[in-house]
Amino acid sequence: xxxxxxxxxxxxxxxxPAYRIExxxxxxxxxxxxxxxxxxxxxxxxxxxxxxxxxxxDGDNLKLLSIAVDGxxxxxxxxDVTPSALELTPPTGDTFxxxxxxxxxxxxxxxxxxxxxxxxxxxxxxxxxxxxRITYFPDRPDVLSVYTVRLEAPRDACPVLxxxxxxxxxxxxxxxxxxxxxxxxxxxxxxxxxxxxxGDLAKITDNFTTASGNPVELNIFVEHGKEALCDWAxxxxxxxxxxxxxxxxxxxxxxxxxxxxxxxFNMGAMENKGLNIFNDKYVLADPETATDQDYANIEAVIAHxxxxxxxxxxxxxxxxxxxxxxxxxxxxxxxxxxxxxxxxPVKRIADxxxxxxxxxPEDAGPLxxxxxxxxxxxxxxxxxxxxxEKGAEVVRMLQTLLGEDGFRSGLDLYFDRHDGExxxxxxxxxxxxxxxxxxxxxxxxxxxxxxxxxVSVNTAHNPKDNSFKLTLSQEIPPLPGQQxxxxxxxxxxxGLLGPDGxxxxxxxxxxxxxxxxxxxxxxxxxxxxxxxxxxxxxxSLLRGFSAPVRLTQDQSADDLAxxxxxxxxxxxxxxxxxxxxxxxxxARTEAVRRKVAFASxxxxxxxxxxxLEDDRLDPALKAQxxxxxxxxxxxxxxxxxxxxxxxxxxxxxLIAEIADELQPLLLPLARDYAKDSAFSPDAAxxxxxxxxxxxxxxxxxxxxxxxxxxxxxxxxxxxxxTDRIMALTLLVHHGFxxxxxxxxxxxxxxxxxxxxxxxxxxxxATAPRDETLQVVQDLIADPLYExxxxxxxxxxxxxxxxxxxTQFSRADGKGFNLIAESVLQIDKxxxxxxxRLLTSFRSWRALEGRRSSLAESALLRVSSSEExxxxxxxxxxxxxx
Ligand code: ARG
Ligand code: ZN
Numbered sequence: 070x071x072x073x074x075x076x077x078x079x080x081x082x083x084x085x086p087a088y089r090i091e092x093x094x095x096x097x098x099x100x101x102x103x104x105x106x107x108x109x110x111x112x113x114x115x116x117x118x119x120x121x122x123x124x125x126x127d128g129d130n131l132k133l134l135s136i137a138v139d140g141x142x143x144x145x146x147x148x149d150v151t152p153s154a155l156e157l158t159p160p161t162g163d164t165f166x167x168x169x170x171x172x173x174x175x176x177x178x179x180x181x182x183x184x185x186x187x188x189x190x191x192x193x194x195x196x197x198x199x200x201x202r203i204t205y206f207p208d209r210p211d212v213l214s215v216y217t218v219r220l221e222a223p224r225d226a227c228p229v230l231x232x233x234x235x236x237x238x239x240x241x242x243x244x245x246x247x248x249x250x251x252x253x254x255x256x257x258x259x260x261x262x263x264x265x266x267x268g269d270l271a272k273i274t275d276n277f278t279t280a281s282g283n284p285v286e287l288n289i290f291v292e293h294g295k296e297a298l299c300d301w302a303x304x305x306x307x308x309x310x311x312x313x314x315x316x317x318x319x320x321x322x323x324x325x326x327x328x329x330x331x332x333x334f335n336m337g338a339m340e341n342k343g344l345n346i347f348n349d350k351y352v353l354a355d356p357e358t359a360t361d362q363d364y365a366n367i368e369a370v371i372a373h374x375x376x377x378x379x380x381x382x383x384x385x386x387x388x389x390x391x392x393x394x395x396x397x398x399x400x401x402x403x404x405x406x407x408x409x410x411x412x413x414p415v416k417r418i419a420d421x422x423x424x425x426x427x428x429x430p431e432d433a434g435p436l437x438x439x440x441x442x443x444x445x446x447x448x449x450x451x452x453x454x455x456x457x458e459k460g461a462e463v464v465r466m467l468q469t470l471l472g473e474d475g476f477r478s479g480l481d482l483y484f485d486r487h488d489g490e491x492x493x494x495x496x497x498x499x500x501x502x503x504x505x506x507x508x509x510x511x512x513x514x515x516x517x518x519x520x521x522x523x524v525s526v527n528t529a530h531n532p533k534d535n536s537f538k539l540t541l542s543q544e545i546p547p548l549p550g551q552q553x554x555x556x557x558x559x560x561x562x563x564g565l566l567g568p569d570g571x572x573x574x575x576x577x578x579x580x581x582x583x584x585x586x587x588x589x590x591x592x593x594x595x596x597x598x599x600x601x602x603x604x605x606x607x608x609s610l611l612r613g614f615s616a617p618v619r620l621t622q623d624q625s626a627d628d629l630a631x632x633x634x635x636x637x638x639x640x641x642x643x644x645x646x647x648x649x650x651x652x653x654x655x656a657r658t659e660a661v662r663r664k665v666a667f668a669s670x671x672x673x674x675x676x677x678x679x680x681l682e683d684d685r686l687d688p689a690l691k692a693q694x695x696x697x698x699x700x701x702x703x704x705x706x707x708x709x710x711x712x713x714x715x716x717x718x719x720x721x722x723l724i725a726e727i728a729d730e731l732q733p734l735l736l737p738l739a740r741d742y743a744k745d746s747a748f749s750p751d752a753a754x755x756x757x758x759x760x761x762x763x764x765x766x767x768x769x770x771x772x773x774x775x776x777x778x779x780x781x782x783x784x785x786x787x788x789x790x791t792d793r794i795m796a797l798t799l800l801v802h803h804g805f806x807x808x809x810x811x812x813x814x815x816x817x818x819x820x821x822x823x824x825x826x827x828x829x830x831x832x833x834a835t836a837p838r839d840e841t842l843q844v845v846q847d848l849i850a851d852p853l854y855e856x857x858x859x860x861x862x863x864x865x866x867x868x869x870x871x872x873x874x875t876q877f878s879r880a881d882g883k884g885f886n887l888i889a890e891s892v893l894q895i896d897k898x899x900x901x902x903x904x905r906l907l908t909s910f911r912s913w914r915a916l917e918g919r920r921s922s923l924a925e926s927a928l929l930r931v932s933s934s935e936e937x938x939x940x941x942x943x944x945x946x947x948x949x950x
Contacts, residue, residue, distance in 0.1 A: 075446045075939060075942055075943065075946075076446065077444050077445070077446055078444060078445055078446070078448075079443065079444045080388070080390040080441075080442070080443045080444065081443070083387070083388055083390075085115065085117070085211070086115065086207055086209065086211060086212050087114070087115055087117075087118040087122055087124070087125075088112050088113065088114055088115060088118065088124050088159075088207065089112070089113045089115060089207075089212055089213075089214075090110045090111065090112060090113075090206065090207060090212055090214040091111045091112075091113050091164070091214060091215070092110070092111045092214060092215045092216075092217070093108060093109075093110050093111075093206075093214045093215070093216050093217075093260075094108070094109040094110075094216075094217045094218075094219075095107070095108050095109075095204070095216065095217070095218045095219065096108075096109075096219045096221070097218065097219065097220050097221065097265060098221045098222075099175075099191055099220065099221065099222040099227065099267050100175075101175060101176045101186065102174050102175070102176050102177070103172055103173075103174065104172065104173045104174070104175055104184065104191075105134070105170060105171075105172055106170065106171045106172075106173060106203055106204050107168065107169075107170045108167075108168070108169045108170075108171075108204040108205075108206070109166060109167075109168050110166065110167045110168075110169070110206070110214075111164060111165075111166055112124065112159065112164060112165055112166070112167050113163065113164045114159075114162075114163050114164070120161035120162075121158060121159065121160075121161045122159075123156055123157070123158055123159075124156070124157055124158075124159045124167075125154050125155070125156045125207075126154060126155045126156075126205035126206055126207060127153065127154060127198070127201035127205065127206060127207065127208040127209075128150070128152075128153065128154055128155050128171075128201050128202075128204075128205045128206075129152075129153060129183075129198075129201045129202045130152075130183075130202055131171045131173070131201075131202065131204070131205065132171060132172040132173070133150060133155065133169070133170075133171055133205070134170040134171060134172055135168075135169070135170045136148060136155075136157075136167070136168070136169050136170075137167070137168040137169075138157075138159065138160060138165055138166070138167060138168075139160065139165050139166050140166070140168070143157065153201075154205075155169075155205040169204055169205050171203070171204050171205070173202075173203065175191055178202075179857060179898040179899055180898075180899050180900060180901065181194060181333055181334065181335045181859070181899060181901070182194055182195075182198075182199040182202060182335070182901070183195070183199040183200070183201075183202025183203050184202070184203055184265070185333070187331040187332055187333035187334070188292065188331070188332055188333070189226075189268060189269070190266065190267070190268030190269075190270060190292075190329075190331060191222075191227070191265065191266060191267040191268060192264075192265070192266050192268075192329065192331050192346055193263065193264045193265050193266075193341075193346070194334070194335065194336075194339055194346065195260060195261045195262070195263050195264065195339075195341070196261040196262070196339060197261060197389055197448045197449055197452075198261070198448065198449075199261070200260035200261060200263055201260075203263075206260050207260075208260050208261075209259070209260075209388065210259040210261060210385050210386045210387065210388065210389065210491050211259070211386075211387045211388065211491040212259060212260070213257035213258055213259055213385070213489075213491060214257055214258070214259075214260075215254065215255065215256075215257050216232075216233060216234070216252075216253075216254045216258065216263060217251065217252070217253045217254075218232040218233070218251070218252045218253075218254075218263075218265060219249055219250070219251045220232060220249060220250050220251075220252070220265055220267055221242060221247055221248070221249040222247060222248070222267050223246050223247050223248075224241075224246060224247065224248045225246065225269075226268075226269060227267040227268050227269065228269055228270075229266065229267065229268055229269065229270045229272075229290060230248070230249070230250035230265075230266075230267050231250075231252070231264075231265065231266040231267070231290070231327055231329065231344055232250075232252035232254075232263075232264065232265045232266075232344060233252060233254040233258070233262070233263065233264055233341060233342040233343045233344050234252050234253050234254025234255065234256070234323060234342065234343050235252065235253055235254070235255075235323055235324045235325060235343075236250060236251070236252055236325070237251050237252065237253045238250070238251040239251070254323075254342055254343065256322065256323075256342060256382070256383070256489075257489065258342050258382060258385070259385055259491065262340070262341050262342045262382055262385075263341065264339070264341030264342075264344045264346055265344075266290070266327075266329045266344065266346065269293070270290040270291060270292065270293070270329070271290070271291055271292065271293045271294070271295065271296050272288045272289060272290045272291070272296070273288070273289050273291075273296050273299045273300070273303060274286065274287065274288050275287045275303050275307065277307055277310050277311075277321070277326075279310075279314070279320045279321055280314045280320055281320060283320075283321075283324075284324075285310075285321050285323070285324065285325065285326055286324065286325040286326070287303065287306060287307070287325075287326050288325065288326075288327045288328070289302055289303055289306075289327075289328045289329075289330065289352065290327065290328065290329040290330065291329075291330045291349070291352065291353070292330075292332075295330075295349075295353060297355065298352075298353035298354055298355050298358075299330075299352060299353065301354045301359075301364060301367055301368070301750065302328065302330075302351075302352045302353075302354070302367055302371055305367060305368040305371040305372065306326070306328070306371050306375060308368075308372075308406075308410065309371060309372040309375040309376065309406060310326075310375065312372070312406050312409065312410075313375070313376060313379070313402075313406075316405065316406070316409070317379075317402070317477075317480065318481070318484075319376075319378075319379045319484070321378065322378070322383070323342075323343045325343065326343060326345075326375075327343060327344045327345070328344075328345045328346075328347060328352065328371075328374075329344070329345070329346050329347065330347045330348075330349035330351075330352035330353060331346060331347070331348070331349060332348075332349050332823065332858065332860070333857065333858055333859065334346070334347070334348035334349075334859060334860075335859050335899070335901045335902060336348065336452065337350075337351055337370050337373075338351050338370050338373070338374045339374070340373075340374045340375075340377030340378070340381055340382060342378070342382050345374045345375070347370070347374070348859075348860065349824065350363075350366075350824055350827075350860055351366060351367050351370040351371070352367060352371075353824060354367055354750075356748040356750070356788070356789040356790065357789075357790065357825075358790055358819065358822045358824055358825040359750075359790055359824075360789075360790045360791040360794060360828070361750065361755035361758060361759065361791045362791075363790075364750040364755070365407065365411070365752075365755070368407060368410065369403050369404075369406070369407050370403075372402075372403045372406045372407070373399055373400065373402075373403040376399050376402045376403060376406070377395065377399050379484065380395055380398045380399045380402060381395035381396075381399060383484075383488050383489065384483070384484070384487045384488060384489075384490060384491075384492060385490075385491045385492075386491060386492070386493075387491045387492055387493050389445070389448045389451070390441055390442055390443070390445075391441065391492070391493050391494055392441075392448075392451060392452075392456050393440045393441055393456045393457075393460035393463075393494070393516070394492070394493070394494055394497055396452075396456050396457050396460055397440065397456065397457065397459070397460020397461050397462075397463055397464050398460070398461075398464050398497075400457050400458060400460065400461035401460075401461040401464040401465055404416065404420055404461060404465075410752070411752035412687060412689055412690070412752055412756070414639035414640055414643075414690060415687075415689045415690055415693060415752070415756070417613060417614065417640050418639075418640060418643050418690075418693050419693075420458075420461075421614045421640070422693075423454075423458065424454070424458045424459070424462065424617065425702060425705070426699065426701060426702060427454040427458065428453075428454035428455055428458045428459050428617070429521055429619070429705055430701070430705055430911065430912050431453060431454050431455055431908075431911060432455060432459070432519060432520055432521045433520070433521060433546070433548075433705070433912075434911045434912050434914070434915075435549055435911060435914070435947050435948050435949075435950055436453075436908060436911045436944070436947055436948065437455070437519040437520060437548045437549075437551075438451070438453070438455055438519050439455075439516060439517050439518055439519045440455060440456060440459050440460050440463055440515060440516045441494055441516040441517065445943075446939065446942075446943040447904070447939045447940045447942075447943045449901050449904070449940060450904055450940060450943050450944055455519075459617055462616070462617040463515045463516065463617075465615075466512075466515065466560055466615070466616055466617075467479075467501060467509075467512070469560045469562065469587060469615050469616075470507070470512065470558070470560050470587075470589075471501060471505050471507060475501070475504065475505040475507075476501070478504040478505065479500050479501030479502075479503075479504040479505060480500070480501075481504070482500040482501075482503060482504045483497055483500040483501075486500060487500075494513070494516050495513075498512070498513060511556075511557070511558045511591060512557075512558050514555055514557050514558075515557060515558075518545060518551065518554045518555070518557065519545075519548055519551055520545040520546060520548050520551065520554060521545070521617060521618060521619055522543045522544065522545050522554075522557055522559060522616075522618045522619070523543065523544055523545070523546065523618065523619050523621060524541060524542070524543050524559065524561070524590065524611075524618045524619070524620050524621070525541070525542045525543075525621045525622075526539070526540070526541055526608070526610060526620065526621065526622040526623075527539075527540040527541075528540070528605075528608060530602065530604075530605035530606075532603070532605075535600065535601055535602055535603050536598050536599065536600055536602065537565070537598070537599040537602040537605070537606060538596055538597070538598050538599075539588075539596065539597045539598075539599070539608065540594065540595070540596045540597075541561070541588070541590050541594065541595055541596075541597075542593060542594035542595075543556055543557065543559060543590060543593060543594075543618070544593070545557075549950055556591065556592050556593045558589060558590070558591045559589070559590040559591075559616045559618060560587050560588070560589060560590075560615050560616055561587065561588040561589075561590055561610055561611055561615060561616060562586055562587050562588075562611065562612035562613055562615035562638075563586060563587070563588055563608065563609060563610045563611070563612060564586060564609045564612060564636070564637065564638065565599065565602065565606035565607070565608060565609070566606055566607040566608075566609060566631070566632070566635060566636065567604065567606060568604050570631070570634065570635025571635075571637075572637055573599075573601075573602065573606055574601070575599065576599065576600045576601050577597055577598065577599055577600070578600070579597065579598075582595060582597050583597060586612070587615070588610075607628055607631050607632060607635075608622070609632055609636050609638060609641045610622065610641075611641070611644075612636075612638040612640060612641050613638060613640045613641075614640055614644075624645075624648060626649060626652070626672035626673075629645045629646075629648055629649040629652075629672075629676070630645075630649070630672065630675065630676050630679070632645035633645040633646045633649070633676045633679065633680065633694075634676075634679055634683075639690060642694075643690065643693055643694050645676075646676055646677070646680060646694045647694075647698055649672060649673050649676055650673055650697045650698055651698050651702075651703070651706055653668075653670055653672075653673045653723060654697065654698060654703050654706075654716070654719060654720060654723060655703070655706060655707065656668055657670075657719035657720075657722070657723060658703065658707065658712075658715050658716050658719040658720075660719070661715040661718050661719045662712060662715045667719075667722070670723060670726055670727065670730075673723075673727070674726075674727055674730045674731065677694070677695060677727060677731060678731060678734065680694045680695065681695070681731065681734045681735075681738075682734070687753075687756055688753075688756040688757045688759065688760035689752065689753075689755065689756025689759055689760070690756075691760050691763075692756065692759035692760040692762075692763045693759075695760075695763045695764075695767070696763060697720060697723065697724065700713065700716045700717055700720055700874045700875075701871075701874060703716045703720065704716060704874065704912070704915065705912075707915075708915060709914075709915050710915075710916075710917045710918075711912075711915050711916050711917060712916075712917050712920075713874040713875045713878045713916075713920075714875055714880070716874070717837055717874065717875045721770065724766075724767060724770045725770040725771060725772070727767060728767035728768060728769075728770045728771035728773075729771050729772055729773075731767070732768075732771060732773065735764040735767050735768060735771075736764070736768060736773070738760060738761055738763075738764035739761060739764035739765040739767070739768045739779060740779065741761060748788055748789045755791070758789075758791050758792060761792075762791065762792065762795040765779070765780065765783060765795065765796070765799065766795070766799060768780075769799040769803055769805075770803075777805045777806055777807065780796050780799045780800055780803075780805060780807075781796075781800065781805070781806075781807040781811070783795070783796040784796035784797055784800060784807075784811050784814075790825065790828070793815070794828045794829075794832065796811070797811050797812070797815055797829070797832050798832040798835075800812075801832050801833060801836050802832075802835070802836045802837060802838070804836075804838060812829070812833070815829050816829060820853065823853075823855075823858070823860070823861070824860070826853055826864075827860055827861065827863075827864035828864070830848055830851075830854070830861070830864040830865045830868070831864045831865070831868040831872070833845075833848060834848065834864070834865050834866075834868040834869040834872070834873065835868050835869065835872040835873045836873070836876075837873060837874075837875050837876060838876070839876075841869070841873065841876045842876060842879065842883055842884060842887065845865060845866070845869050845887065846887070848865045849865060849866075849891075856894075856895070856898075857898060857899070859899070859902045862895060862902055862906070866888065866891050866906055867905075867906060867909070869884070869887075869888070870884075870888045870906060870909035871909050877909065878916060878920050878924070880919060880920060880923075881923075882920075882923030882924075882926065882927065885910070885923055885924050885926075885927035886927050886930075888906065888907075888909060888910075888927070889927040889928070889930050889931050891906065892904075892906050892907045892931055892941065893930075893931060893934055896934075896936075896937060896938050896940075896941050897936070900938030900939070900940035900941060901940055903938065903940065903941050904938070904940035904941045904943070904944045907931065907941055907944045907945060907948070908944055908948075910924055910927070910928055910948055911948060913925065913928065913948070925949070928945055928948060928949055929949070931945050932945045932946070932949060
C-alpha cells in the first residue's frame with residue numbers, strides 16, 4: 070500500500086448529510102475468505118438536497134459484486150467506484166432502495182477493523198470508520214438507521230450468531246449444513262455501533278430486572294473452557310446496571326445484553342448497541358491469572374461500555390470532532406462508579422496519577438490537541454488520553470462549578486432533550502446553562518485550547534490587620550499551532566489550615582471569586598483577600614485535583630510535612646507527600662548530573678514514617694503515598710535536557726535510602742502477607758496486598774542481605790497473581806539470584822494463559838538493565854509471542870517503549886531503533902497498533918541533545934518509508950513538526 074496523500078478533515082467544514090439511511094437490512098453469509106454482505110438500504114433524500122444530487126457512499130477495501138436501485142440492477146457505467154467511495158446519481162424521488170452486494174475476506178483482515186476473525190470467531194470493530202469495510206454506506210455518526218441483520222453460517226463452526234438488538238428469529242437453511250439468526254435493533258444508530266459475532270463460543274448467563282421491572286437476559290460469550298473466568302465481569306455488569314439507575318436514572322432498553330470476549334482486539338472494548346465486544350483482557354479474571362489491577366480494570370471497562378448505552382448510543386456524536394462528548398462523559402461516569410464501588414480517595418489518586426502520566430506529557434508535546442480537536446487526518450489517532458481522561462476532567466469541573474444538583478439537572482435535561490440524536494459539545498453545554506442559568510462561554514475554552522494550564526501561587530500574610538492575600542495567575546505554555554491561549558475558568562477547591570491543622574472558616578466578602586470551598590480563577594491573575602486570619606495559614610490548593618492544571622507554589626518541606634499530616638482532603642495529603650518526593654528527586658537528579666553529593670532525604674523519610682504510622686489511613690492510601698513519582702513523571706517535571714539515566718540513578722538510590730531508614734516499619738509489612746488466607750479481589754484486600762507489595766519493593770532495594778530470600782519466598786508462596794508477578798518483577802529487575810528459575814517456573818505454570826504470559830513479557834521488557842534490549846529481541850522471537858496479537862505487542866514493545874525509560878532512550882540509540890523498526894513491521898499488518906506504538910516518541914525533544922538527535926534519526930527513518938499507513942504518517946509528521 071503506497072502512502073496516501075494525507076487529507077485534513079476540518080470541523081468548520083461540517084455539512085449535514087445529503088441523504089439518510091432510514092433502515093438497513095443486512096444479510097451476511099459468513100465464510101472465512103468470501104463472506105457475502107447483501108445490504109438493502111432505504112435511502113431518504115434530505116429536504117435541503119436537490120432531487121438527483123449525487124449520492125456518495127464510503128467504502129474501504131471492498132469488492133463490489135452488484136448494485137441495484139429499487140430492484141433494478143445498475144450497469145457499471147451508472148456509478149463510479151474509487152478506493153474510498155461509491156458515487157451514483159440516484160432517482161429523483163424522496164426515497165428509494167439501494168441493494169448492494171459486497172464480498173469480504175475476514176481472514177485477510179489483519180487491521181482488525183471491519184469484519185475479521187479472532188481465533189476462528191467472526192467479529193467486527195466499526196468505530197470509528199470500520200463499517201465502510203463491510204458495505205458501502207454513509208459511514209458517519211450523524212446518519213442513524215434501524216438495523217435488521219440476518220446472519221448465516223455453518224451450524225458446526227458457528228453455533229453462536231449474534232448482532233445488535235433483540236433476537237427475532239432463528240432457523241435452519243434447508244438442504245445445507247447452515248443455520249441463520251435474525252436480529253433487530255429498534256434503536257436507530259450510527260454505523261459505528263453495528264456489530265456481529267459468529268463462532269463456537271461458550272457463555273455464562275444471568276439476568277437483571279430494571280427499575281421499571283423489565284427483565285434483561287445477560288450473556289458473556291468466551292472461548293470454551295474460559296467460562297469460569299467470567300464471573301467477575303458478570304458481577305461488574307450487574308452492579309453497573311444498578312448503579313446507572315441509582316446515580317443517573319438511566320435504565321437499559323433491550324431484552325438482552327451480550328458481551329463477547331475476543332483475544333485479538335486493537336483497543337480495550339467497544340460499546341456496540343446490545344453487543345459489546347471486549348478485548349478479553351478486560352473480561353477474564355481469576356486469582357491465578359489476574360492481578361488486583363486487572364480486577365479493577367475489568368470492573369471499570371465493563372461499566373464504561375455499559376454506560377455508553379446512554380452516553381454514546383442513545384445520544385451519539387454529530388461528527389468525530391465531538392468524540393469527547395461520549396468518551397469524556399463516559400469516563401467520568403465510570404470513574405464515579407468505581408469510586409462508589411471502592412475507596413473514593415484511592416480511586417481519585419489513581420485517576421490523577423494516570424492523567425499526569427499519560428495526558429500531561431501528551432498535552433506538553435507535539436501531539437497535543439484540544440479536547441475537541443479542530444482538524445484531523447486519521448481519527449483513530451484521536452482516541453487519546455486528552456479526549457478520554459482530560460475530557461473526563463472537564464466534565465468533573467462542570468460538576469464542581471455547578472454543584473452536584475446543578476450538574477445532575479443539566480445532565481437530566483441533556484438526556485431528555487437529545488435522546489435519539491447525534492449532537493455536539495455546544496448542545497451539551499447549553500443543557501447545563503439552561504438547567505442552571507449559568508453562563509458557560511468561558512468554560513467552553515476547556516474544549517478549544519490544548520495544553521495544561523500552569524497556575525502560580527503567591528501569598529502574603531499581614532498580622533497587622535489579620536488579612537491573608539492569595540495571588541493566583543495562570544498561563545498555558547505555547548504549543549505548535551497555538552502560540553497564545555486565553556485565560557480559562559479554573560475551579561480550585563481549597564482550604565486554609567490554621568496552626569492546629571484544622572480548616573479555617575473562610576471570609577472574603579467576594580462571592581465572585583470564592584464560593585464555598587472553591588476559588589474561581591477566571592482571569593490571567595487575581596488576588597483574593599481573606600479576613601480574620603491571625604496566623605499565616607498553610608494553603609491547601611487544588612483539593613481533589615479539582616482542575617487539570619499544574620500548580621507551582623513555594624512550599625517548604627515543613628509546609629508539605631504539615632499538609633501531609635493534617636490536610637482534611639485525602640487527595641492533598643497524598644499530593645503533599647508527592648510534592649516533597651518530587652522536590653527531593655529533582656534535587657538529586659541534578660546532583661547525579663553534576664556529580665556532587667546528595668542533600669539529605671530526612672524530610673521525606675520523616676513524612677513517609679508519619680504516613681506509615683498513621684492508623685487512620687487505609688492501607689491502599691498508604692501504598693499510594695509510599696509510591697514515589699515515576700521516572701516518567703520526573704522527566705516531565707524536569708521538562709528539558711532530560712537524562713533518563715540520571716533520573717533512574719537518583720530515584721533508585723532514594724528508594725534504597727528510604728528502605729534502609731524505614732526498615733523497622735517496612736520489613737514487617739513486607740513479610741506480613743497472609744499467604745494462607747483465601748484470596749478475595751475486593752478493594753480492602755487489594756489495598757493490603759498493595760501495601761505489602763510496596764514494602765517488599767522497598768525491601769528489595771535495601772541493603773538487607775535477606776532481601777533476595779524474601780522476594781524469592783514471596784514468589785514461591787504467592788497464592789494470587791498480584792503477589793506472584795510483583796515478586797517476579799523484582800527478581801528480574803534487580804537481577805536477583807533465583808530470577809531465571811522464577812521466570813522458568815512462571816512460564817511453565819502459565820504457558821497456556823496468554824494474558825498471564827503478557828505479564829511475564831512485560832516484567833522482562835521493563836527491566837532497567839543493559840541486556841534488556843537483547844531480551845526484547847528474544848521475546849519477539851519467542852514461540853509464545855504472536856506478532857499479530859495487539860496484547861502481545863503491547864506487553865513487549867509498548868512496555869519497553871513506555872515503561873523502561875533508560876533502555877528505550879539508551880544513549881546508543883538502539884532502543885529507539887528497535888521501536889522504529891518494529892513500528893515499520895507492524896504497520897504493514899495493523900496500522901492502528903503501529904501508530905499507537907509510534908506515539909512513544911512524543912517526548913523526544915525533551916531529551917538531552919545526544920539522545921534527542923538519535924530519537925530524531927529513528928523518527929526520520931520511519932518518516933522516509935514509502936509505504937507508511939495514514940495512521941503512522943499522521944503521527945510521525947506531527948511528532949517531527
Ligand atoms: N468507543 C470505544 C470505547 O472507548 C473505543 C473504540 C475505539 N476504537 C478505535 N478503533 N479507535 O469504549
Ligand atoms: Zn468509551
